[in-house]
Amino acid sequence: MSAVREQVRRRSGAPARARTFVITPVVVVYLALAVLLVIGSVLVGLHGGVLLDHGGVLNILTRGTVLGLVAIGQTLVIVTGSLDLSVAYLVGLCSLVAAETMAGSTAMIVPGVLAALAVAAVVGLVNGLVITVLKANAFIATLGVALVLRGYLEHNYTGPAGTVPRAFQHIGYDRIGPVPVAALLMLLLAAAAWWYLRRTRTGYHMYAVGGDVDVARLSGVRTGRTIVTAHVLCAVMAGLAGVFLAGRLGSGAPYVGTDAGYDLESIAAVVLGGTALAGGRGGVAGTIGGVLILSTLDTIFDDLELDSFFKDVVRGVVLIAAVALYARRRTAGRSA
Amino acid sequence: MAVTHATPGAEHPVAVVRLEGIEKSFFGVPVLRGVDLSLRAGEVHALVGENGAGKSTLLKVLAGVHRPDAGRIVVRDEEVSFAAPRDAQAAGIAIIHQEFTLLEHRTVAENVFLGREPVRRGQVDRRAMETETRRLLDWLGEDGIEPGTEVARLSVARKQVVEIVKALSADATVLAMDEPTAALADNEVELLYGLVRRLRDRGIAILYVSHRMREVFDLSERITVLKDGAFVTCAPTADLDTDQVVRHMVGRPLEALYPERTGVPGAVRIALRGAGNERVRNLTFDVRTGEIVGVAGLQGSGRSAIARAIWGVEPFTTGTVELDGVPTRLTGPRTAVRKGIGYVTEDRKGEGLALRQSVRDNTLLVRRAACRGAEARHKADLARLLGSVAVVARSPHQEVRYLSGGNQQKVVLGKWLAVRPRVLIVDEPTRGVDVGAKQALYRLLRELADDGMAILMISSELPELIGMSDRILVMREGALAGELPAGADEETVMALATGHGAAA
Numbered sequence: 001m002s003a004v005r006e007q008v009r010r011r012s013g014a015p016a017r018a019r020t021f022v023i024t025p026v027v028v029v030y031l032a033l034a035v036l037l038v039i040g041s042v043l044v045g046l047h048g049g050v051l052l053d054h055g056g057v058l059n060i061l062t063r064g065t066v067l068g069l070v071a072i073g074q075t076l077v078i079v080t081g082s083l084d085l086s087v088a089y090l091v092g093l094c095s096l097v098a099a100e101t102m103a104g105s106t107a108m109i110v111p112g113v114l115a116a117l118a119v120a121a122v123v124g125l126v127n128g129l130v131i132t133v134l135k136a137n138a139f140i141a142t143l144g145v146a147l148v149l150r151g152y153l154e155h156n157y158t159g160p161a162g163t164v165p166r167a168f169q170h171i172g173y174d175r176i177g178p179v180p181v182a183a184l185l186m187l188l189l190a191a192a193a194w195w196y197l198r199r200t201r202t203g204y205h206m207y208a209v210g211g212d213v214d215v216a217r218l219s220g221v222r223t224g225r226t227i228v229t230a231h232v233l234c235a236v237m238a239g240l241a242g243v244f245l246a247g248r249l250g251s252g253a254p255y256v257g258t259d260a261g262y263d264l265e266s267i268a269a270v271v272l273g274g275t276a277l278a279g280g281r282g283g284v285a286g287t288i289g290g291v292l293i294l295s296t297l298d299t300i301f302d303d304l305e306l307d308s309f310f311k312d313v314v315r316g317v318v319l320i321a322a323v324a325l326y327a328r329r330r331t332a333g334r335s336a
Numbered sequence: 337m338a339v340t341h342a343t344p345g346a347e348h349p350v351a352v353v354r355l356e357g358i359e360k361s362f363f364g365v366p367v368l369r370g371v372d373l374s375l376r377a378g379e380v381h382a383l384v385g386e387n388g389a390g391k392s393t394l395l396k397v398l399a400g401v402h403r404p405d406a407g408r409i410v411v412r413d414e415e416v417s418f419a420a421p422r423d424a425q426a427a428g429i430a431i432i433h434q435e436f437t438l439l440e441h442r443t444v445a446e447n448v449f450l451g452r453e454p455v456r457r458g459q460v461d462r463r464a465m466e467t468e469t470r471r472l473l474d475w476l477g478e479d480g481i482e483p484g485t486e487v488a489r490l491s492v493a494r495k496q497v498v499e500i501v502k503a504l505s506a507d508a509t510v511l512a513m514d515e516p517t518a519a520l521a522d523n524e525v526e527l528l529y530g531l532v533r534r535l536r537d538r539g540i541a542i543l544y545v546s547h548r549m550r551e552v553f554d555l556s557e558r559i560t561v562l563k564d565g566a567f568v569t570c571a572p573t574a575d576l577d578t579d580q581v582v583r584h585m586v587g588r589p590l591e592a593l594y595p596e597r598t599g600v601p602g603a604v605r606i607a608l609r610g611a612g613n614e615r616v617r618n619l620t621f622d623v624r625t626g627e628i629v630g631v632a633g634l635q636g637s638g639r640s641a642i643a644r645a646i647w648g649v650e651p652f653t654t655g656t657v658e659l660d661g662v663p664t665r666l667t668g669p670r671t672a673v674r675k676g677i678g679y680v681t682e683d684r685k686g687e688g689l690a691l692r693q694s695v696r697d698n699t700l701l702v703r704r705a706a707c708r709g710a711e712a713r714h715k716a717d718l719a720r721l722l723g724s725v726a727v728v729a730r731s732p733h734q735e736v737r738y739l740s741g742g743n744q745q746k747v748v749l750g751k752w753l754a755v756r757p758r759v760l761i762v763d764e765p766t767r768g769v770d771v772g773a774k775q776a777l778y779r780l781l782r783e784l785a786d787d788g789m790a791i792l793m794i795s796s797e798l799p800e801l802i803g804m805s806d807r808i809l810v811m812r813e814g815a816l817a818g819e820l821p822a823g824a825d826e827e828t829v830m831a832l833a834t835g836h837g838a839a840a
């Protein structure tokens with residue numbers, strides 16, 4: 001019998017050993033980013049400009065900052081197997097809450113920020129509870145919350161409101177060399193989110209819940225709590241984006257989030273970064289790559305002075321290509 | 337590891353866990369009707385019953401997945417009530433469920449500690465997780481699994497080992513296993529036996545659910561029988577024999593398990609000539625109408641690869657395949673279905689069933705995809721079809737995921753019979769199927785053969801392979817190691833399959 005056992009061991013052991021360098025989606029994203037920067041530089045160069053000069057880098061990073069904040073939160077939610085479509089309206093709402101609370105007074109900066117984040121957290125909590133307690137599908141639940149937020153904004157605002165004190169507007173414009181301070185803060189938050197997902201228990205549970213809720217539950221994970229946590233964190237990130245935008249604009253604006261399409265844009269960045277829309281795999285590192293690809297594309301288009309239709313087509317094609325690529329790798333991986 | 341040796345069937349039969357009068361209904365249909373069960377430290381307690389008898393449901397009550405409608409759960413003389421699986425875990429109860437509970441894209445260690453990750457200074461202590469996983473794997477004598485490997489890369493048998501390690505790592509005093517060997521080949525079952533005995537000797541109370549009578553009698557000290565959700569009997573294994581247990585389960589004595597070989601093989605239906613691909617090579621054999629040809633071999637020897645190649649999922653790249661004497665290229669499942677080839681896969685959850693659809697929709701899935709204008713005849717046939725494979729479901733509209741494991745398997749079979757294929761490949765057809773239903777299934781397969789179907793049967797259960805096959809093909813390392821006539825004995829088959837010992 002021991003001969004048989006040996007045989008079995010050898011047979012099934014072989015494929016498990018192959019632990020060479022694997023091309024993960026994260027590697028693919030950053031390779032794609034590098035390629036894009038090269039191609040972009042050439043194209044913009046032919047057009048008589050320079051892509052990666054001082055202004056170009058600044059442009060890419062500035063564009064990426066707000067989307068990055070929202071997309072980091074979206075990553076947490078998507079990894080957990082959920083989705084948040086309410087972020088765009090939430091960004092607008094939080095910019096208003098922050099600006100109106102501050103009302104031009106430097107002393108009110110901290111309360112303003114806290115109020116905005118508290119509102120965001122509450123909205124995230126509602127999202128999470130509707131999904132876990134009422135067992136509503138995440139797509140529908142967060143769409144519903146988005147509609148409620150829209151209703152509120154439409155009913156109460158017609159345009160910008162509140163004033164942000166000058167001291168706080170600095171956050172929107174200060175920089176170190178070509179790097180905006182806000183972009184640095186965003187990257188710092190990305191690092192924190194990476195650590196959170198990869199190193200903490202709740203992070204582990206987010207992957208588990210996204211991978212298979214039933215398995216997670218049977219293994220003793222508090223699945224409801226994990227989903228709610230992800231939604232609250234996602235909403236708080238959107239809140240931060242709103243606060244930052246208020247700082248940049250000098251006041252709150254109800255539709256800053258939706259005009260930029262941060263709901264779908266953030267999901268696109270996450271998916272572009274290699275996170276599975278079904279949940280359970282992926283992470284923040286890829287998302288930041290995805291964000292940078294999108295903002296680089298935009299910058300290139302601006303430099304080339306292309307019309308917006310063409311822009312959208314290219315973005316769409318890039319997204320589809322990325323998803324197709326990951327799907328391919330996945331099936332190939334399965335039969336290997 | 338400190339291994340405390342308690343004598344099996346100890347003098348002081350302290351019940352670690354007692355289930356008393358457990359009742360449970362789903363949507364008003366009673367599934368458990370007052371079941372009693374007591375588990376003692378250092379004892380293996382077998383739980384048997386037909387498909388749908390409620391075994392898994394009872395385990396899930398013990399696991400905190402389902403709340404009983406009535407009855408008490410007593411752990412160490414204290415009544416408890418579990419709101420969620422984590423409560424049961426906290427009470428020292430670990431369950432290995434019938435279906436895998438592993439996350440494919442996480443590592444072995446991450447799966448083992450899922451929900452109980454050790455934390456150090458705010459971070460998950462991955463070092464500790466991997467070390468502890470390594471230690472448990474070593475203790476089990478499994479040196480082929482690395483704690484850092486992604487679970488998706490492991491074979492089914494190894495996943496089962498990880499599942500066991502996961503249960504063990506919880507420091508459980510009670511371990512319930514729901515058909516742990518269903519996914520294992522005969523020789524791997526031996527490994528599991530050793531494991532179960534070692535755990536028992538450590539003083540762990542073990543509840544063991546299985547349809548394989550041999551295992552039940554080899555391992556257990558006591559046997560509890562369930563029938564239709566009701567408690568039938570509980571007796572020491574030594575006081576029972578297989579026939580008695582089967583009689584309790586089925587409610588009547590069971591005659592010969594395997595039907596007689598009655599038919600006479602006809603013309604060659606499917607012929608492989610030097611066929612091969614990445615996984616198998618140089619296969620040359622025929623299957624005739626009216627014939628059941630068994631395929632034996634170890635896990636990974638290429639048995640299922642033959643089926644997948646014929647069915648066109650991973651087609652042959654060399655050699656030829658002839659159907660009724662006509663060379664045919666089988667390039668995908670759709671072609672295969674059109675050509676009258678049916679394939680009952682071994683992985684019913686992954687490939688065989690649409691779990692959220694009804695029994696009816698699943699059964700008619702292939703027929704709807706492959707035939708036209710037959711809608712009118714659907715209804716009349718369905719009852720007969722499901723009857724012929726003995727599916728126990730509340731109605732044809734019940735979602736398949738709510739069926740018991742064995743009944744799911746029967747639905748997969750029914751799905752293919754609905755298109756009346758001319759070649760039927762069955763891969764582990766009786767995995768998780770109860771004895772009574774096994775007998776019915778064997779009869780059905782034999783009748784289909786007698787009606788002129790050509791059947792290729794892949795199985796890890798040697799007794800069934802030998803009992804059913806008219807000829808046995810033995811695979812070894814991707815190639816045909818030999819062919820044996822009907823009624824060959826187990827040793828001969830194993831010798832061929834392993835290439836060791838007195839090969840014929």
Ligand SMILES: Nc1ncnc2c1ncn2[C@@H]1O[C@H](COP(=O)(O)OP(=O)(O)OP(=O)(O)O)[C@@H](O)[C@H]1O
Binds near residue numbers: 394
């Ligand atoms: N969640 C559920 N909802 C509805 N019905 C269910 C559910 N779980 C189980 N059932 C039903 O309860 C009955 C008992 O199922 P159970 O899985 O306990 O059987 P089993 O004894 O484990 O069978 P098998 O040997 O096939 O695994 C079946 O008729 C099944 O359809």
Ligand SMILES: [Mg+2]
Binds near residue numbers: 434514741
């Ligand atoms: Mg079961």
